[in-house]
Amino acid sequence: MDAFVSRKRRKVSTMDEPRHKLSASSSNDAQDEEGSTDEKLAILASIFEQVPQEDLLEALLNHDGFVERTIHALLESTSSSHSVHSPSRRNRATSGIQSSLKFTTTRPSSHSLDDTTTPAINRPLTKKGKTLYLYSPATIAANTPCSIIHNFLPPTLANDLLHELLPETNSFTSATFRLFDNVVKSPHTASFYVNSLADAAAQKSNYLYNGSTLSDVREILPVMRRVSTLVEQAVNAEIAKRIKTYPGGVKLRHQPPGPWLPNAAFVNCYSGAQQNVGYHTDQLSYLGPHPVIGSLSLGVQREFRIRRIVPPPDVEGLDPDSVEAKKLKEEYADAQGQISLPLPHNSLLVMHAEMQETWKHSIAPASSATGGITPHPISGNKRVNITYRWYREEFSPKYTPKCRCGVPCVLKSVMRRKETLGKYVWMCQTPGRVGEPGDMIGAENGELGGRGKQEEQKTKVADGKGCGYFEWAEFDDDGVPMHLNAERTKETRAK
Numbered sequence: 248m249d250a251f252v253s254r255k256r257r258k259v260s261t262m263d264e265p266r267h268k269l270s271a272s273s274s275n276d277a278q279d280e281e282g283s284t285d286e287k288l289a290i291l292a293s294i295f296e297q298v299p300q301e302d303l304l305e306a307l308l309n310h311d312g313f314v315e316r317t318i319h320a321l322l323e324s325t326s327s328s329h330s331v332h333s334p335s336r337r338n339r340a341t342s343g344i345q346s347s348l349k350f351t352t353t354r355p356s357s358h359s360l361d362d363t364t365t366p367a368i369n370r371p372l373t374k375k376g377k378t379l380y381l382y383s384p385a386t387i388a389a390n391t392p393c394s395i396i397h398n399f400l401p402p403t404l405a406n407d408l409l410h411e412l413l414p415e416t417n418s419f420t421s422a423t424f425r426l427f428d429n430v431v432k433s434p435h436t437a438s439f440y441v442n443s444l445a446d447a448a449a450q451k452s453n454y455l456y457n458g459s460t461l462s463d464v465r466e467i468l469p470v471m472r473r474v475s476t477l478v479e480q481a482v483n484a485e486i487a488k489r490i491k492t493y494p495g496g497v498k499l500r501h502q503p504p505g506p507w508l509p510n511a512a513f514v515n516c517y518s519g520a521q522q523n524v525g526y527h528t529d530q531l532s533y534l535g536p537h538p539v540i541g542s543l544s545l546g547v548q549r550e551f552r553i554r555r556i557v558p559p560p561d562v563e564g565l566d567p568d569s570v571e572a573k574k575l576k577e578e579y580a581d582a583q584g585q586i587s588l589p590l591p592h593n594s595l596l597v598m599h600a601e602m603q604e605t606w607k608h609s610i611a612p613a614s615s616a617t618g619g620i621t622p623h624p625i626s627g628n629k630r631v632n633i634t635y636r637w638y639r640e641e642f643s644p645k646y647t648p649k650c651r652c653g654v655p656c657v658l659k660s661v662m663r664r665k666e667t668l669g670k671y672v673w674m675c676q677t678p679g680r681v682g683e684p685g686d687m688i689g690a691e692n693g694e695l696g697g698r699g700k701q702e703e704q705k706t707k708v709a710d711g712k713g714c715g716y717f718e719w720a721e722f723d724d725d726g727v728p729m730h731l732n733a734e735r736t737k738e739t740r741a742k
């Protein structure tokens with residue numbers, strides 16, 4: 248954000264009600280209520296979507312950092328002849344306000360996002376080369392495949408959970424992801440938790456991530472388990488709200504008809520401002536298509552960045568320096584956009600059904616130019632994140648098609664070719680040989696899934712040759728693989 252980089256910011260007052268307090272549930276947390284300048288700007292940006300961020304900063308400073316007053320002034324400027332700045336800027340502000348009036352500050356609670364909300368991803372809000380900062384739950388739900396609940400847990404429970412996890416994080420190791428043919432280390436650490444020791448043993452022997460099994464699988468801890476039940480209820484309620492906004496309003500494609508049932512969790516730790524995770528999609532192999540993920544943030548607030556997956560333009564045969572090629576590349580960057588969602592302590596972000604197939608996500612490094620990080624009273628410079636997941640029985644490796652190496656395939660969605668976008672493939676865990684659809688790999692950082700031993704960042708840890716196997720993956724409306732349906736039908740007939 249230019250304003251953050253180029254301007255020295257005055258410490259702004261937090262005496263009025265921060266916007267997120269107005270929209271929070273009754274369980275407030277003193278830490279979250281304080282509201283940094285970044286948060287206040289994010290709030291303003293989510294309401295006045297088309298007002299340039301430097302103008303929002305100016306307006307905030309002109310009103311001594313009081314968010315409410317700034318909002319009123321900006322609203323007034325649209326109904327009177329007084330401009331915020333110049334007339335041309337006022338015009339821009341007006342259209343932003345008009346288009347976002349449905350997200351005014353009167354919404355009483357993040358839990359009360361009504362059922363008439365426009366379905367997600369209604370129109371691209373992102374602008375050339377700019378990051379769009381969204382904060383309010385309603386704006387996030389209306390413009391991304393995510394929803395967010397601020398102040399999710401009772402504050403003491405959130406703190407207990409953080410106290411439970413912090414000692415664990417000391418023995419976490421670097422997460423790994425696939426970058427084209429190689430498995431590389433992410434600059435953050437993580438561990439994997441499942442519901443029982445029996446599940447942990449099964450994970451360690453049967454489940455492959457980027458070609459290897461995990462050595463560090465732990466049994467879920469008592470507070471994490473309690474919180475899992477609350478996450479389960481909240482995520483199911485969020486799914487129900489979201490379904491109502493879709494045409495038909497009954498069930499999402501590839502989703503089982505029953506409730507979402509978390510039974511595993513990756514816990515991530517980001518120690519200090521620089522630890523991050525690059526743009527990626529989460530591995531679908533054991534979750535199935537259109538998975539839902541409940542992601543709880545604790546400790547230091549960090550920025551969650553997302554952008555759309557858009558097949559790259561076909562510039563073959565074009566001179567890379569030609570006007571046409573440059574235009575195509577620019578259009579590609581604009582179409583991906585970049586949206587940033589601040590994730591404060593004790594916020595639950597739900598990544599909904601279409602997220603992993605159509606958007607990439609990341610945790611950005613917090614540069615000192617944008618204010619770095621604010622230490623948390625319990626965790627210091629650490630952010631701890633729990634991603635609750637549902638490992639569906641139908642996607643357990645015993646049912647997964649095997650490649651010619653004899654191991655269960657990985658499930659990927661096609662992202663890089665317009666013609667096959669939206670399809671899925673089962674493919675060899677280790678790409679790299681003739682016939683492998685290398686362009687299926689999801690992101691700069693590929694797909695995050697495996698966890699390895701602590702080593703230097705981005706060290707290559709595996710580049711074995713794969714067999715190149717792949718087959719199209721098909722599912723019924725509930726997301727059950729067709730090959731499993733066929734087997735089940737055979738079994739039923741044999742009985």
Ligand SMILES: O=C(O)CCC(=O)C(=O)O
Nearest residue numbers: 513515529610632634695
């Ligand atoms: O830390 C976060 O919020 C995101 C973590 C993540 O992307 C993952 O575990 O796959």
Ligand SMILES: [Fe+2]
Nearest residue numbers: 528529608695
């Ligand atoms: Fe992820």
